[in-house]
């Protein structure tokens with residue numbers, strides 16, 4: 001494919017900027033002078049992938065090494081895929097425009113389960129054999145990391161090595177091993193055996209899975225010296241961990257077009273439905289000094305006029321006040337606005353509130369997640385109705401007339417009463433607005449309620465729970481609509497069919513590999529995109545492979561069942577998860593890490609919040 | 615505070631950057647280069663810059679112009695030029711920085727080079743025919759997708775053609791400015807409606823901007 005031909009083709013698609021590369025901050029190296037070429041693949045569109053912090057960190061870090069050239073590859077949108085197929089053009093990387101099959105290592109980041117068809121489709125378009133066993137040499141080693149790597153079994157046949165936990169250290173260790181083995185003519189089998197010795201590297205080919213009559217797992221047996229359990233990696237000292245000095249700044253508009261500064265990893269809260277709250281334990285903070293320095297540097301180098309302070313729950317940052325003070329010293333004069341996503345207003349001091357006033361508020365949203373206090377206790381979402389009402393009150397007083405609330409449907413122990421509680425809470429907020437003498441005059445109020453379907457995830461206390469089936473979800477959605485008594489409350493939800501699939505893959509096993517390959521053959525891709533998701537095709541794929549999706553979703557698992565991820569160790573113990581599960585069924589809450597350590601297992605690292613003075 | 619005009623070329627892969635995206639990019643470029651540009655006051659403060667003439671996606675240019683205001687008088691044109699040159703993306707060539715000599719309103723014409731593939735001479739023939747008849751119909755999409763019909767032949771200030779090795783080069787000067795702008799991509803349509811297959815375009819390039827008297831816009 002000549003560059004001239006490519007130009008012609010690019011001008012015939014919707015958004016050529018997705019494929020052109022050449023952005024400020026993108027890294028071009030001389031390919032004859034680098035030793036390892038790494039294709040960093042994000043299995044979604046450019047706009048989604050370019051908004052993702054993890055990719056930015058690893059892209060910069062890999063490229064900071066002279067011998068590695070890391071390039072970006074995104075899933076082509078359907079219009080461009082068609083052009084590529086018609087013109088016999090393989091999927092290529094944005095920097096060099098070289099085809100995927102020329103790369104030494106092809107790495108995917110797995111941010112959500114519904115991207116799996118895109119992973120396969122990208123390999124296929126890049127002319128890389130799909131199955132790990134069909135890639136017999138070290139060329140085109142396929143690796144993957146990200147949150148879904150905590151149960152990667154549904155795509156285990158396609159990937160050579162999974163990275164468990166945080167990638168900054170383990171990725172580079174694997175790349176070094178790769179160089180050494182390749183240069184010494186070591187076979188792929190031997191390389192994989194050695195890779196399995198690196199902490200945080202999971203080589204699925206080295207584990208045999210056997211099944212019981214009832215289709216549950218009988219045993220997971222390591223071979224060739226692979227460890228019984230593969231433990232995740234974490235970065236111990238975030239202050240001294242690599243952080244990019246600049247980002248690739250796209251020309252076209254992306255989802256989050258701003259600088260992003262990470263302030264800590266992990267979350268102290270322990271909401272029982274939230275996978276991130278468990279797999280990223282323990283909480284480790286960066287010092288305010290580091291955050292401030294890195295943030296300033298990023299703004300100067302990217303030219304961004306907005307920086308967001310990112311973490312799972314930024315208001316839990318212990319040095320927030322100090323940090324904002326330091327940042328406001330330069331941000332004003334640099335015309336940079338600071339944004340704080342995921343704010344909880346309950347623990348704000350008056351001084352902090354004063355500072356936050358100067359800061360861009362990104363809409364007014366809360367996530368009570370459940371409609372009654374009982375159910376909020378079940379999921380350990382420690383937000384009271386009082387807090388929700390107070391926050392809305394303050395907001396209305398400040399001139400806001402619209403709030404957005406997030407809830408989940410299908411939570412364990414949920415009753416119809418809990419569901420009706422959702423719209424009732426909406427109604428009470430509306431009532432409060434009209435009872436306020438100081439409400440914004442001449443304006444109506446809008447409470448928009450977004451309801452997603454709960455999907456139980458591995459490494460959470462709810463990993464044992466059954467997921468609601470389609471008809472039950474639809475019944476509950478109808479109930480919600482009927483219980484809504486005011487036009488001031490608007491209800492919305494995602495397609496419940498995608499949640500079914502998400503659930504199957506979240507807790508699925510290796511028998512799903514064939515189903516995913518079949519679905520790709522049938523043309524499934526971009527399953528997370530409502531307009532492209534094709535439920536019927538998926539059901540066809542399950543049928544063709546003789547796999548029953550209900551087996552994965554509609555079954556309560558006993559505490560002693562071997563789960564597909566039982567050999568992966570994210571340092572939250574089974575005892576802890578089971579205890580939390582029992583407490584959930586008693587509607588008993590658990591204090592957060594700062595209030596009282598629950599000895600969850602993450603203290604094995606002896607870092608962060610686990611060793612904080614309480 | 616003083617006005618400065620930045621002259622630049624936009625080439626290569628930069629042609630995929632639309633006008634709107636180019637605006638955002640330039641704001642960031644001025645920031646990254648540390649140019650003390652003036653911001654508008656008020657509620658929605660933003661870096662103030664004006665493009666003399668927007669450029670459609672897919673067209674490169676040898677000569678384009680942005681105006682802005684500089685707040686720190688100790689910054690010479692030379693300093694700004696150097697700073698921008700150092701930080702500009704591959705494909706953006708900063709040609710010069712100096713005070714504006716003409717008003718933006720004086721901009722009237724732009725000249726373009728368009729290179730088509732023309733293996734069988736068909737394109738040249740039909741273009742010549744169209745020019746002789748003095749009617750080259752085209753549809754122009756305006757605001758809110760409103761379509762107006764126009765006769766390109768009447769809009770052409772000057773045109774030259776040259777055909778060599780299966781390639782047709784058209785150099786054309788068209789209105790570009792506050793009162794009227796004609797996009798050179800409109801010729802494609804006219805070829806098609808004159809019964810040709812959609813010609814393959816190799817290059818669209820804007821060569822120069824002019825005032826009413828066809829003097830270089832500076």
Ligand code: SF4
Pocket residue numbers: 281282283593594596597598599600601602603609610
């Ligand atoms: S060991 Fe204790 S402090 Fe550490 S993450 Fe677990 S519960 Fe929190």
